[in-house]
Structures are given as C-alpha cells and as structure tokens.
Amino acid sequence: MENGIGLDSLFEPRNIAFIGASSNVFKWGFNILLNIVKRGFTGDVFPVNPKGGDWFGRRMYTSLDEIDAAIDLAVIVVADSLVLDAVRQCTARNIPAGIVITAGFSETGPGGAELEQKVVEAARSGGMRLVGPNTMGVFSSYPSIMHALMASMPLQPGRVALVVQSGNLGSSISYRFLRRAIGISRLISSGNEADLTLEDYLEYLEHDDKTSIICLYVEGLRRPRRFFEIARRVSPVKPVILIKGGRTDRGAVAAMSHTGALAGNDAVFGSMCRQSGIIQVDTMDEMVDVAGMLMQPKMPGNRVAIITLGGGWGVLGTDACISGGLAVEPLKPSLVDTLDRILPAYWSRGNPIDLVAPSRVGVITDTITELMENGCADAVLLMGLGYMSLRARGWKRSDTIPQDAVKDAADSMIREETRLFELVAELIAKYQRPIVPVIDIMAFDIRFENNPVDLLDGRGIMSYSSPDRAVFALAKTAAYHRWLQAAPGPGTLPAAAPAS
Numbered sequence: 001m002e003n004g005i006g007l008d009s010l011f012e013p014r015n016i017a018f019i020g021a022s023s024n025v026f027k028w029g030f031n032i033l034l035n036i037v038k039r040g041f042t043g044d045v046f047p048v049n050p051k052g053g054d055w056f057g058r059r060m061y062t063s064l065d066e067i068d069a070a071i072d073l074a075v076i077v078v079a080d081s082l083v084l085d086a087v088r089q090c091t092a093r094n095i096p097a098g099i100v101i102t103a104g105f106s107e108t109g110p111g112g113a114e115l116e117q118k119v120v121e122a123a124r125s126g127g128m129r130l131v132g133p134n135t136m137g138v139f140s141s142y143p144s145i146m147h148a149l150m151a152s153m154p155l156q157p158g159r160v161a162l163v164v165q166s167g168n169l170g171s172s173i174s175y176r177f178l179r180r181a182i183g184i185s186r187l188i189s190s191g192n193e194a195d196l197t198l199e200d201y202l203e204y205l206e207h208d209d210k211t212s213i214i215c216l217y218v219e220g221l222r223r224p225r226r227f228f229e230i231a232r233r234v235s236p237v238k239p240v241i242l243i244k245g246g247r248t249d250r251g252a253v254a255a256m257s258h259t260g261a262l263a264g265n266d267a268v269f270g271s272m273c274r275q276s277g278i279i280q281v282d283t284m285d286e287m288v289d290v291a292g293m294l295m296q297p298k299m300p301g302n303r304v305a306i307i308t309l310g311g312g313w314g315v316l317g318t319d320a321c322i323s324g325g326l327a328v329e330p331l332k333p334s335l336v337d338t339l340d341r342i343l344p345a346y347w348s349r350g351n352p353i354d355l356v357a358p359s360r361v362g363v364i365t366d367t368i369t370e371l372m373e374n375g376c377a378d379a380v381l382l383m384g385l386g387y388m389s390l391r392a393r394g395w396k397r398s399d400t401i402p403q404d405a406v407k408d409a410a411d412s413m414i415r416e417e418t419r420l421f422e423l424v425a426e427l428i429a430k431y432q433r434p435i436v437p438v439i440d441i442m443a444f445d446i447r448f449e450n451n452p453v454d455l456l457d458g459r460g461i462m463s464y465s466s467p468d469r470a471v472f473a474l475a476k477t478a479a480y481h482r483w484l485q486a487a488p489g490p491g492t493l494p495a496a497a498p499a500s
Contacts (some may be wrong), residue, residue, distance in 0.1 A: 007097065007200070009073055010073060010097040010099075010138065011146075012142065013042040013072035013097070014044075015043040016036065016071075016073045017046060018048060019032050019074070019076045019078060019089075019090075020048070020049070020086075021060055021382040023055060026151055027077075029077040035147040035151075036075075036146065036148055039146075040144065041146050042143075042144040043144070044069065044411065047059070047459065048060070048067075050063070056292055061203055062184070064095075067093075068426065071093060071098050072097065073098065074086075074095050075098070076101065077100065077102060078102060079411040080102050080104030080115065082113070083102050083115075083119055084119050090126070097129065097130075098127065099135060099148055105192055110215050116133060116197045117136045119133065119194050120194045123195060124195065130180060130196060130434070132189075133190075133192055134192030135189045136191075136245075137149040138189070139184065141186070142185065143340045149187070149189075153171075153173055156183045156184070157184070157209070157212060158177075160177060160184055160283060161184070161186045161187070161213070161215065162203045162215045163190060163202070163215070166189070169284070170217075173288070177288060182291060182295075183452075185210040186208065186210070186211060188201050188405065196244065200341075205234070206237075206238070213294055214234065214238055214239070215242075216240065216243070220244060224272075232276045236484060241281060242279065242282065243281055243282065243283070244273075246267070263480060266447060277480065279477075285469075286476075289472065290476045293462060293476070294475065296435075296477075297431075297486075298377050298434075299378040300378050301326050302378060302478055303329055303380050304377065304471075305351035305377035305380050306351060306353065307364065307380060307381070308381075308384050311348075311352075316466075316468065317383055317471060320467050320477075322382070324472065324475030326471065329351060329376075331376065332374070335376055339353070344363075353387060358391070365420065365424070368380055368427055368435060370425075379434040379478075380436065382435055383470075384440070385420070385452055386441075388449070392413040393446075393448055395409070396410045400416060417452065418450055421437075421455045421459070424437065436468055436473075436475065437463040439456075439464070440461045
C-alpha cells in the first residue's frame, strides 16, 4: 500500500457486493445489509445468495458472475467454511477490497488459524485486501455514508476516525461520540488483522483529508516498529488518542483469546507512545473527553483561570489542575482592581474566582474578557453551569406554584443561560483559547429543550460533568501541545512527549 492511499475501494466504494445476503432478520446477512441500505449508501448494492430470489424488492444474485458491473468492495457474511471460496470468487472478479464479518478463524485455535492463512493467501494472490475476519465491519462518512456495520445506531459524519481491535468497543465508543454530537469520518473494526492491520489503517488516515483526529483501541501490534514510525509522522498533524487493552497479565491473556493479539510490555509501550506524541488514555470516556477538548483552540501555555459559581468546585478544580501539571496562579493586583468594578462585593478576589451566584450572565463573560485581555490565562475553566436552566425547568413543571407566577421569570432565566453559551462560543472564537464549561451532572441526566449540554455540543464545545474530567482532558491536550512546541523546526519531530 503505497503512501497509505491504496484503500479507497474500502472506504469510498462506488458499489458493494454483499455476499451472504439473507431475508432472515436474525442473521447478520440481513442486519448489516439493512444498515447499508437504510443509511442511504448512494452506490449500487448487489445482494448475493446462491438461492437467488428477492431481498425486499431488490434482486438477489445467485453469484458474482450475474453482476455486470465492476465491483469495488465485497462484504462477506457467510459460514466460515465458505469464506475461502467466496474470496476466490471475488479475486476472479478482480474485486480489490473485502470485509470478512465471519468469525471462526485464528481466534479459535490452530485449525481456524490455518483456514485464515489460506483465505489471506487467496486474497493476496488475487490482489485483494481484506478487513478481518471476525470484524464488526466498517463505517465511512464520505463521499456518502457506508454503514457496513453490525451496530445499527445512526452515526453522524465528522472529523474523528476510530480504529478498534474490538467490535463491541467500536460500538461503545462511537455511541459515546454520537451522544456528544461528535461526528465520525471512518470507523474500522480491524478484527483478526489477518491481512490489513492497524498500521495500514493508521497510514491511510494519515493521508485522509476527511480525518482530523484519530482514536485507537489497541490490544497488540503486528508490526510495532512500523506503527510507531507512522505515529511519529501523524501525531504532529493529527492528534492520536489511544487506549491500550491487555496491560495486565490477565488482560493480555484475554486479548490473546479475543483477537489473537500479542500484548507487549506495557512500560515499553507507554514510553513509545510518549515519544511518538500519542495521547494515551485508560477509558472510553477519557477518549471522548480528550477528543472533545482537542476541538477547542490549543493552550499557548499552562496557566488556568478558574471561574466557579460554587466554592467546592473551585477547590476540586484547583487540585486537579495542580495534579495534572497545570498552573493556577494568583491574580495580578491590577486585575483584581479591575474585577472589583465588575463583580459583586463578595467575590473571592483570587484564583479560583468564586462568583457564588451572579445576578446576570454578563458578569461571567465580562470576567472572561478581562482575563483574556490581560493575558492572565491560557485557558479558562468555567464551572457550575446549568443551574439556571434546571431551576427554571423545575418552576415550570411545579404544580405547587401557579404557572402564570413563574413562567416569565423561568423563560427569562433559560434565555439568559442560553445567551451565556452563545457568548462563550463567541469568546472562544475571538481569543482562540480554550474556555471549558463544567455543567452539573443533572443536565446530562435530564434531557430537555435548551439543555445546556446539547446547546454547547451543537456549537462544537465539549462540556464536562465534573472538574476532574474537564481538567484531565485539558491537561492531556496541553501536554500534547507542549510536545508539538518542542519541535525545533518544521518537519522535525520532538524526541518525547510529556508524561502527563
């Protein structure tokens, strides 16, 4: 695969032959084909089943030979014993790429491994590249949505690519992205990686102009040297976020039985990630949190100003910042004097800036403006949001107080907080520094019209449910940006990433 660009037939096929199509709703041959069709793939889809017949109004072809068109991609969902013959039929038709959904290969033991090797040899001898076997499938947003996945949730187009060595984690992570309005460019469940490997996908994404951030779930590397060489090229241009599975001895055994992946020494792996600029995280939620933070402007330094509407959050936020290598510096006396003219008399006169319960949202945005204009903050942590909307919603749903007594006040509070989020978005764009909203968890749990989380997600601004989650993501991205700044010149990579 020269320059990582030889997989266009896989990610941007003009048409698809679906081998193993079924009308039985309990089979993957029905459900994956349904996902491709209902999500609106714009190319031709040719269902193939030896019995022929009809697939809900579409002709079912008895073999590939009945299809007149040249075919870009084959999705193979037949019994393991039939996969080898299916691949041979594909190579006879010069199909350049295939996705083998079927399980029952190297993950099952020596017999499955032997069959898997025969499948790969048949594909390679015919110039065909394979995803899998034992894969959940592939999702691609461009040029049209190709949802060749077991998972059925309607993923949205975007700029984040996800490659996973576990199908169910691909579903779980992508659903988290969907919930937070983060769109996906490509999603690949790599399966057993009998032919195409994680390294191949990373190299493709390196050159994919539809992808800006790359997320990986890794249990083991087939070609670790090649992986880290590619990662060192990719990381300065596209952030790479990685979860490593199989970090413990028992986890490594589970990984081997899962995909046949051999997990390497965890300390060595972590060191290589830091040297390559890879942002390593431990959980799915951390991956989503960091991906969302990377959509904000980069921090020019490590100073954080904390604005909080409650003292305890400010204390936790300060502790988290210091633990994460971020600075929470005292405010300059001149800035304190300026803020004295803006803020109520009871404000904290320090960093964190505790506003308690400001009477208007302009107090918050004026404070942010002064922090930015005075060059006192590389990022602002804005905590304690969401209460105005939640309180107003409680008034409007109450049967204790007549609605005509609270409606105007409730609507006004919701408008005020909505306006706050609009102003925050404007300030981020104006000053090109992160402003990180932390919103009470109830706003995440209770979905309603003008929900603060949804309003911010819709503007591409990730909000967080606790200070520790927000600061973790901010610290990880700040460390990544410091790694970038350590490069002595264009095209030269820094030696190592900070171990934050």
